[in-house]
Amino acid sequence: MTIRLYDLVGSDPSRPFSPHCWKVRMALAHKGLGFEAVPVRFTEVAGVEGGGGRTVPVIRDGDTVVQDSFAIAEYLDDAYLDRPPLFEGASGRALARFVESWSQRTLHPAIVKATILEIHAFQDEENRAFFRASRERTFGKPLEEVQDGRTEEKRAATSKALEPLRATLRRQPFLAGDGPMFADYIVFGAFQWMRCVSTFSFLEGDDPIQDWLDRCLDLHGGIGRALPAAA
Amino acid sequence: MTIRLYDLVGSDPSRPFSPHCWKVRMALAHKGLGFEAVPVRFTEVAGVEGGGGRTVPVIRDGDTVVQDSFAIAEYLDDAYLDRPPLFEGASGRALARFVESWSQRTLHPAIVKATILEIHAFQDEENRAFFRASRERTFGKPLEEVQDGRTEEKRAATSKALEPLRATLRRQPFLAGDGPMFADYIVFGAFQWMRCVSTFSFLEGDDPIQDWLDRCLDLHGGIGRALPAAA
Numbered sequence: 304m305t306i307r308l309y310d311l312v313g314s315d316p317s318r319p320f321s322p323h324c325w326k327v328r329m330a331l332a333h334k335g336l337g338f339e340a341v342p343v344r345f346t347e348v349a350g351v352e353g354g355g356g357r358t359v360p361v362i363r364d365g366d367t368v369v370q371d372s373f374a375i376a377e378y379l380d381d382a383y384l385d386r387p388p389l390f391e392g393a394s395g396r397a398l399a400r401f402v403e404s405w406s407q408r409t410l411h412p413a414i415v416k417a418t419i420l421e422i423h424a425f426q427d428e429e430n431r432a433f434f435r436a437s438r439e440r441t442f443g444k445p446l447e448e449v450q451d452g453r454t455e456e457k458r459a460a461t462s463k464a465l466e467p468l469r470a471t472l473r474r475q476p477f478l479a480g481d482g483p484m485f486a487d488y489i490v491f492g493a494f495q496w497m498r499c500v501s502t503f504s505f506l507e508g509d510d511p512i513q514d515w516l517d518r519c520l521d522l523h524g525g526i527g528r529a530l531p532a533a534a
Numbered sequence: 535m536t537i538r539l540y541d542l543v544g545s546d547p548s549r550p551f552s553p554h555c556w557k558v559r560m561a562l563a564h565k566g567l568g569f570e571a572v573p574v575r576f577t578e579v580a581g582v583e584g585g586g587g588r589t590v591p592v593i594r595d596g597d598t599v600v601q602d603s604f605a606i607a608e609y610l611d612d613a614y615l616d617r618p619p620l621f622e623g624a625s626g627r628a629l630a631r632f633v634e635s636w637s638q639r640t641l642h643p644a645i646v647k648a649t650i651l652e653i654h655a656f657q658d659e660e661n662r663a664f665f666r667a668s669r670e671r672t673f674g675k676p677l678e679e680v681q682d683g684r685t686e687e688k689r690a691a692t693s694k695a696l697e698p699l700r701a702t703l704r705r706q707p708f709l710a711g712d713g714p715m716f717a718d719y720i721v722f723g724a725f726q727w728m729r730c731v732s733t734f735s736f737l738e739g740d741d742p743i744q745d746w747l748d749r750c751l752d753l754h755g756g757i758g759r760a761l762p763a764a765a
Contacts, residue, residue, distance in 0.1 A: 392622035397702075397711030398629040405636065405698040467636040471628075480628030 306338040307363040309351045313425035313500075317532060318341035320499040322370040322411070322492035325527075328361040330376045331489035332523035338362075345430045345437075370498065372492075373403060376485045381410065389485035394427045402486040405467070410493045413461040413518060417452030417525040418501040419516040421533070425500045433502045453503065464514060472511045477517060483522060491527070536592040537569040538594040539561065544656035548574035549761060551730040553642070553723035554603040558591040560719035561607045565617040569593075576661045581692040590666035603723075604634060607716045620716035625699045625762075633709065636698070636740075641724045649684030649732040651708060652764070656731050684734065692736045696743060703742045707749060714753060722750040722758070729763050 308331065311321035319325065319340065331338045343351060343359055351361050352368050361370045362378075369378045376389045377396065390396045416423075417440065423446055424436050424446075440448045452461070468490065478490065479481045494516050497503070506513045507533055520528040542552035550556065550571065561571045564737075574590055581637045582592050583599050592601045593609075600609045607620045608627065619738060631644040639686065646653075650669065654677055656663050665676055673680045683692065698719065708714045709721065725747050728734070737744045 367583060391625040393712065394622040394710040394715050394717075395625055395629065397706055397709065398626065398633070400705060401636075401698060401702045401709055401717075402629070404701040408697045408701065428664055466639045467632065470635040470639065471632045474631060475628055478628065478632055479625040481624065484625050486625075486629055486632075515659075 304365050306336055308338045308340050309343045309359045309361040310340040312342040314427035320496055322496035324360045324490040325495045326372040327375050330379055330389055330485060332526050336382050346433050358525045399486045406490050409464050414497045417503055419446050419450045421501045435469050455466055458497050458505055464510055469512050472515045495527055497528060501533050535596050537567055538573045539571050540590045540592040541571040542590050543573040545658035551727055553727035555591045556723040557603040558606050558728045561610055561620055561716060563757050565610055565614050576626055577664050614754045627718050630717045634720050640695050646726045648734055649728060650677050650681045652732045689736055695746045700743050703746045726758055730761060731764055733764050
């Protein structure tokens with residue numbers, strides 16, 4: 304049976320934009336597993352698979368339902384041992400957790416501050432209201448004041464904060480070495496999210512991170528690149 | 535034959551302080567390999583093993599000489615396959631490179647800025663002159679102006695920059711998971727360097743990073759803790 308992926312979209316159901324759902328899309332493709340994507344808007348998340356969950360991605364694989372991108376990647380590796388691994392051993396999972404913590408604390412806040420108005424505009428009318436209310440509650444200020452990341456000074460500061468990633472990718476083609484593993488998809492998900500909603504970039508043309516991003520977009524038949532960038 | 539480790543010291547030959555040498559000390563202990571430490575001061579580094587190298591650690595293992603902490607760890611894993619591994623697979627090495635890049639770009643500059651006068655004072659007279667000249671050339675200003683990291687604001691900023699490490703260690707006892715691997719020793723080396731030369735800390739008492747640091751100090755018969763902290 305085909306795996307079902309509940310996948311966050313905005314007003315256009317053909318444009319999945321969630322960083323965490325993109326991690327799972329890449330993980331499924333990496334393992335060569337076909338999947339059916341079920342587009343879900345923010346306001347529909349609570350109803351996924353009988354309800355109760357607060358976030359997507361969620362997958363259903365036969366009788367098994369798994370929520371959370373990292374848990375899904377672990378499930379896929381455990382359930383499909385004969386397919387290409389997403390992690391190498393227990394320490395591979397543990398070190399990928401460090402990559403996840405780094406990405407969520409370095410890259411995600413920078414992306415939110417640089418593009419939150421575009422993420423808002425990406426939603427349909429009902430979800431714009433939902434998104435604004437929920438994020439303004441989180442940040443305690445209007446979205447227009449959250450988005451502050453477009454000065455050259457802020458772009459350069461974020462670019463500098465990405466130096467650990469850049470230095471690693473100067474040495475090796477992927478975070479996981481010669482080929483990609485889930486650690487790569489964790490960081491790729493964030494950049495793909497940004498690519499989907501905004502034309503803005505933290506990177507300059509000759510950045511090794513950009514070269515890696517291009518390699519990621521080409522992986523698995525180019526499923527990343529098949530999503531057109533924001534224009 | 536016992537492995538020889540050329541190990542950076544200051545005025546006291548019994549107090550090795552280099553972060554990179556501590557990575558190798560922990561790696562050797564992890565693999566259960568005895569070693570003889572040869573204390574080397576900054577001005578003696580160029581004469582190690584016939585000369586030509588610019589840095590320690592260097593190890594000699596029989597006829598093999600290896601320089602650079604990461605290269606030494608890789609050598610030890612390749613040469614002593616029957617001993618506990620420092621890396622799990624090729625992706626384990628690649629992901630440890632990301633940890634290394636993060637540590638060198640986040641933690642090392644913060645330690646230098648917070649403690650460079652103490653690192654200077656830690657050396658004997660000849661090496662104080664050497665250290666001051668070389669570092670003032672690097673930074674383009676007096677050591678007294680490089681050290682600027684002791685305000686509460688700067689301490690808090692560094693502590694915040696350590697959040698990816700902290701979040702990971704809230705989830706699992708070591709960076710590599712249930713037990714330590716070289717990725718842990720990479721970051722431990724930096725903290726041990728700071729512990730050796732200074733009483734200053736970026737961490738508050740209840741920090742999960744401090745708990746992990748205490749676990750690291752207890753590893754392998756407590757070789758880390760056997761070095762008294764600066765007083």
